[in-house]
Amino acid sequence: MATHPTAPQPGRTDPAILRNFCIIAHIDHGKSTLADRMLQLTGVVDERAARAQYLDRMDIERERGITIKSQAVRMPWTVTEGEFAGRTFVLNMIDTPGHVDFTYEVSRSLEACEAAILLVDAAQGIEAQTLANLYLALGADLHIIPVLNKIDLPGANPEKYAAELAGIIGCDPSEVLRVSAKTGLGVEDLLNQIVVQTPAPEGDADAPPRALIFDSVYDTYRGVVTYVRVVDGSLKHRDRIQMMSTGAVHEMLEVGVISPEPVKADEIGVGEVGYLITGVKEVRQSRVGDTVTSATKPAAEPLGGYQHPNPMVFSGLYPIDGDDFATLRDALEKLQLNDAALQYEPESSGALGFGFRIGFLGLLHLEIVRERLEREFNLDLISTAPNVVYRVVMEDGREITVTNPSEYPTDGKIAEVHEPIVDATVLAPSEYIGAIMELCQSRRGQLGGIDYLSEDRVEIRYTLPMGEIMFDFFDALKSRTKGYASLNYEIAGEQAADLVKVDIMLQGEVVDAFSAIVHRDSAYSYGVALAAKLKELIPRQQFEVPIQAAIGSRIIARENIRAIRKDVLAKCYGGDISRKRKLLEKQKEGKKRMKMVGRVEVPQEAFIAALSTSEPGPAKK
Amino acid sequence: MPSVVPDADPAPRDGSLPAAALAELGSRPFGFYVHVPFCRVRCGYCDFNTYTAEELGDGASRTTYADQVIAEIRLARRVLGEADLPVGTVFFGGGTPTLLPAGDLERVLAAIGAEFGLAADAEVTTEANPDSVDAARLEQLRAGGINRISFGVQSAVPHVLATLDRTHDPARVPGVVAAARAAGFDQLSLDLIYGTPGETAADWERSLTAALACDPDHVSAYSLIVEEGTALARRVRRGELPMPDEDDLAEKYAVADRLLSAAGLRWYEVSNWARDEGARCRHNLAYWRGGHWWGAGPGAHGHVGGVRWWNVKHPAAYARRLAAGESPAHGRELLDAETRRVERVLLELRLAEGLAIDALDAAGRAAIAAQVDAGLVRAEPLTAPDPRVVLTDRGRLLADLVVRALLP
Numbered sequence A: 001m002a003t004h005p006t007a008p009q010p011g012r013t014d015p016a017i018l019r020n021f022c023i024i025a026h027i028d029h030g031k032s033t034l035a036d037r038m039l040q041l042t043g044v045v046d047e048r049a050a051r052a053q054y055l056d057r058m059d060i061e062r063e064r065g066i067t068i069k070s071q072a073v074r075m076p077w078t079v080t081e082g083e084f085a086g087r088t089f090v091l092n093m094i095d096t097p098g099h100v101d102f103t104y105e106v107s108r109s110l111e112a113c114e115a116a117i118l119l120v121d122a123a124q125g126i127e128a129q130t131l132a133n134l135y136l137a138l139g140a141d142l143h144i145i146p147v148l149n150k151i152d153l154p155g156a157n158p159e160k161y162a163a164e165l166a167g168i169i170g171c172d173p174s175e176v177l178r179v180s181a182k183t184g185l186g187v188e189d190l191l192n193q194i195v196v197q198t199p200a201p202e203g204d205a206d207a208p209p210r211a212l213i214f215d216s217v218y219d220t221y222r223g224v225v226t227y228v229r230v231v232d233g234s235l236k237h238r239d240r241i242q243m244m245s246t247g248a249v250h251e252m253l254e255v256g257v258i259s260p261e262p263v264k265a266d267e268i269g270v271g272e273v274g275y276l277i278t279g280v281k282e283v284r285q286s287r288v289g290d291t292v293t294s295a296t297k298p299a300a301e302p303l304g305g306y307q308h309p310n311p312m313v314f315s316g317l318y319p320i321d322g323d324d325f326a327t328l329r330d331a332l333e334k335l336q337l338n339d340a341a342l343q344y345e346p347e348s349s350g351a352l353g354f355g356f357r358i359g360f361l362g363l364l365h366l367e368i369v370r371e372r373l374e375r376e377f378n379l380d381l382i383s384t385a386p387n388v389v390y391r392v393v394m395e396d397g398r399e400i401t402v403t404n405p406s407e408y409p410t411d412g413k414i415a416e417v418h419e420p421i422v423d424a425t426v427l428a429p430s431e432y433i434g435a436i437m438e439l440c441q442s443r444r445g446q447l448g449g450i451d452y453l454s455e456d457r458v459e460i461r462y463t464l465p466m467g468e469i470m471f472d473f474f475d476a477l478k479s480r481t482k483g484y485a486s487l488n489y490e491i492a493g494e495q496a497a498d499l500v501k502v503d504i505m506l507q508g509e510v511v512d513a514f515s516a517i518v519h520r521d522s523a524y525s526y527g528v529a530l531a532a533k534l535k536e537l538i539p540r541q542q543f544e545v546p547i548q549a550a551i552g553s554r555i556i557a558r559e560n561i562r563a564i565r566k567d568v569l570a571k572c573y574g575g576d577i578s579r580k581r582k583l584l585e586k587q588k589e590g591k592k593r594m595k596m597v598g599r600v601e602v603p604q605e606a607f608i609a610a611l612s613t614s615e616p617g618p619a620k621k
Numbered sequence B: 001m002p003s004v005v006p007d008a009d010p011a012p013r014d015g016s017l018p019a020a021a022l023a024e025l026g027s028r029p030f031g032f033y034v035h036v037p038f039c040r041v042r043c044g045y046c047d048f049n050t051y052t053a054e055e056l057g058d059g060a061s062r063t064t065y066a067d068q069v070i071a072e073i074r075l076a077r078r079v080l081g082e083a084d085l086p087v088g089t090v091f092f093g094g095g096t097p098t099l100l101p102a103g104d105l106e107r108v109l110a111a112i113g114a115e116f117g118l119a120a121d122a123e124v125t126t127e128a129n130p131d132s133v134d135a136a137r138l139e140q141l142r143a144g145g146i147n148r149i150s151f152g153v154q155s156a157v158p159h160v161l162a163t164l165d166r167t168h169d170p171a172r173v174p175g176v177v178a179a180a181r182a183a184g185f186d187q188l189s190l191d192l193i194y195g196t197p198g199e200t201a202a203d204w205e206r207s208l209t210a211a212l213a214c215d216p217d218h219v220s221a222y223s224l225i226v227e228e229g230t231a232l233a234r235r236v237r238r239g240e241l242p243m244p245d246e247d248d249l250a251e252k253y254a255v256a257d258r259l260l261s262a263a264g265l266r267w268y269e270v271s272n273w274a275r276d277e278g279a280r281c282r283h284n285l286a287y288w289r290g291g292h293w294w295g296a297g298p299g300a301h302g303h304v305g306g307v308r309w310w311n312v313k314h315p316a317a318y319a320r321r322l323a324a325g326e327s328p329a330h331g332r333e334l335l336d337a338e339t340r341r342v343e344r345v346l347l348e349l350r351l352a353e354g355l356a357i358d359a360l361d362a363a364g365r366a367a368i369a370a371q372v373d374a375g376l377v378r379a380e381p382l383t384a385p386d387p388r389v390v391l392t393d394r395g396r397l398l399a400d401l402v403v404r405a406l407l408p
Helices: A031-041 A059-064 A100-111 A128-139 A158-169 A187-197 A322-337 A363-377 A430-442 A473-480 A520-537 A577-592 A604-609 B062-080 B104-116 B135-143 B158-163 B170-183 B201-213 B231-237 B246-262 B282-288 B315-323 B337-348 B362-366 B368-373 B399-406
Strands: A018-025 A072-078 A088-094 A115-121 A143-149 A210-219 A223-232 A240-243 A249-251 A254-258 A262-264 A273-277 A291-294 A313-319 A343-349 A353-360 A381-383 A390-394 A399-402 A414-429 A446-454 A457-465 A486-496 A499-506 A516-519 A545-551 A554-561 A594-597 A600-603 B030-036 B087-094 B118-128 B148-154 B187-194 B218-223 B266-269 B272-274 B292-296 B301-304 B307-311 B329-334 B377-379 B388-391
Touching: A018 A031, A018 A128, A018 A187, A031 A072, A031 A088, A031 A115, A031 A187, A072 A187, A072 A254, A072 A273, A088 A187, A100 A128, A100 A210, A115 A128, A115 A158, A115 A187, A128 A143, A128 A158, A128 A414, A128 A486, A143 A158, A143 A187, A158 A446, A313 A322, A313 A343, A313 A363, A322 A343, A322 A353, A322 A363, A353 A363, A363 A381, A381 A604, A414 A430, A430 A446, A430 A457, A430 A473, A457 A486, A473 A486, A499 A520, A516 A520, A520 A545, A520 A554, A520 A604, A577 A594, A577 B301, A577 B307, A577 B337, A577 B399, A594 A604, A600 A604, B030 B062, B030 B104, B030 B282, B062 B104, B062 B292, B062 B315, B087 B104, B087 B282, B104 B118, B104 B135, B118 B187, B118 B282, B135 B170, B148 B170, B148 B201, B158 B201, B170 B187, B170 B201, B187 B201, B187 B246, B201 B246, B218 B246, B246 B266, B246 B272, B266 B282, B282 B292, B282 B337, B292 B307, B337 B399, B362 B368, B368 B377, B368 B399, B388 B399
Parallel strands: A018 A088, A018 A115, A115 A143, B030 B087, B030 B292, B087 B118, B118 B148, B148 B187, B187 B218
Antiparallel strands: A072 A088, A210 A223, A210 A291, A223 A273, A240 A249, A240 A291, A254 A262, A254 A273, A313 A353, A313 A381, A343 A353, A390 A399, A390 A414, A414 A457, A414 A486, A446 A457, A499 A516, A499 A545, A545 A554, A594 A600, B218 B272, B266 B272, B292 B301, B301 B307, B307 B329, B377 B388
């Protein structure tokens, strides 16, 4: 679709009529619906063509209701009321990822804006991640436009939550806008307010160009598409550009804006938001947070704040069918094209054969990568229990970095083990303070403080070992608070802790993929729970299978899977042989999803589900 | 007939079969299965295609059913062509065939005889509920040409029958069996079900002993399967009844085999025991041996020469098709050579005569040794004239596992 006929043209837009903003919202609070409504009202997308939730591209994102990759849409808007009535402005809406694993990407998106819409469900109030992102936005000096959404819902309580938002950001409750993205109520006024409240971008049009990369996406047909916000100067078609973190030089094959499909331009100038295509094939060559400048007239200093993404969580991924190893390697290479944070290296496991140790930003990142590998590359995978990185100091002074329990040293004496910790923030109704504290305490948490956000909502701060929130902390938190609590955390260094490795043996053989590093105080209950869980998950075999949990050579738990006695269908249903054959096919399909560990067939689920042992809690999903 | 119909090709409206399949007619025994989809009450565990009077729609009723089946038998004759095809076995199953008006089963049988001719030694079976027939009706059935009867006694224990929603009085069974003998039924079978929630080991032994006291020629013993969509499955899901325990089922199977064998009944198929070779159910054997049969009636399945097909399920839809002069066939599968081989393995292995090794590919043959070592099969040397793999006593309970091993 072409851009609006009367809209100001990219590259020749006066910064004074530019308004760059993003929307900060919790999952389900209606960000995508609001974005859709704005696209329609500004005429960028007509109602019939509006695909629901236009900005979310990938299937997985759509299913999970989250946005991983941000994008930016340019929308012309002619103000309908007030002092600017009748004047046309250019609004750039920059989409931000909403999950804790992607805090850094969020911070770069925020850097590209002058204002943030703080969008909150009028029936639920602000959530912990939203609050965390709000703090990021305030830290980036953005103007905050508070908005309550879903005010048409019967459960909406706009008075209460307007007061809450006003209390958090320090405005008057009457300044909190009220909309229904679903019906469109109040959205026109919001667009007008964006123009009024958002400061115009400032920059030096004559200086050497500097543009911030806030997103970078691999496209099969075009290579890497890089999203930038120009701060100084301008970027022109056919310019030779330079990435300031690496010094790499690329030819600019195309520059343009998104409205909402890509529209080519000759250039983009100060304050503008658009995309670049340079022919690079991997997003690692065009990293979020880096500064783009001109190769012929380079800027002296990059824009601040670039960080190299470091994986925080590691997990082994193994193909169930060993013949799929090469396919998995190729698939990871392809995913890395689009995921600068993904790191991997080959490893082998006695139980699982050849696979990869993969570093992720967090658990959601892990889940997304695993699902994409299975869905897009048709791989059947086993993922081992995710773990954090431990630093083990030996008495002889050696230091060992453990990203996999199998690397835990068994030779020599361990002096100290250090584990990463996080600062976690939980927002919840105050009636759940006790339940939340009990949970955090059981996970070795240290209380940081409790603040009341409003009469009956609290912010609880804890420092927790990151390893303790890996598997099921969020589920446990949700189940103890009837779903009302929200969680955010950020990495906060490391601490020494009394940790041990628990091994699991099947038929007397250690299965390395089941080994885990846990605190000594919980090792026994962990071993007992895991052995019991495996007994449930591993189907009965033709022979008896003993399961044991051990710390070193000391057995701490044992279970026994009895040999199977019956595996036959009694009846043949009056000649319906087709049904019997299909059942056989289904059984054989199920067998394919089993991994042979020694002589024992172990289902895929056992490798990951076995780890959520500590809570009897709710059924997942 | 199960209520789940497999995905497959639609069947042609005229019910015709491919020439290649028809060319195989005559190479194997030919029979008729006639499905009678009526029951007085619906049993909670049953997922067969059956209806109570209240569940039937327009155009379908017990009184018009026989004429519709007879129309399908005439259609079968047209589809199968002019070949001489004497019928070796007929099996009336259900549902409850004996719920049909008196004379209807006999008329259907007569129609099969008129169209195809019955072999001189034809085996003609009907299933019956112990409380749906009396001496007079049994005499009438026997006189109408039905020579084998299979009573669905399921259990001799009132609380087990109650859980199964069976309405008959177990005390009546010996009398009905005696009446069947008096009417001239030389071949008499009893169906039993084990593993009903709440059934103790002693209950099951009591059922077996009671059945054996009737001196049957044949016994089928099926483990209870909790099928999706049945009232029983709902009760299990709600926690009102426990799921049958596989070890308990294995134990009960072993008890059944011990008591039946001691009474002179030998297993010839995993769930079937017979007094001697002549007492085996030839109709059922044809299912396991790849025989040909026409399945008549709503939801019935047939097989000829590697084509498996099945009729529309609902009696009203079935009636409409036949009234319009169309085939009631709903869907079918044309099996390729490999699929036919797979079916041979999974069907023949269940028989006491075992699986001919020529049905296995090289990998399957190589897998035999491990199954022998595990004590699940006995195998004759590959050099024998007709080498076969036969399940051991333990292997019978693990037959599906062995099948998967032999079809790697």
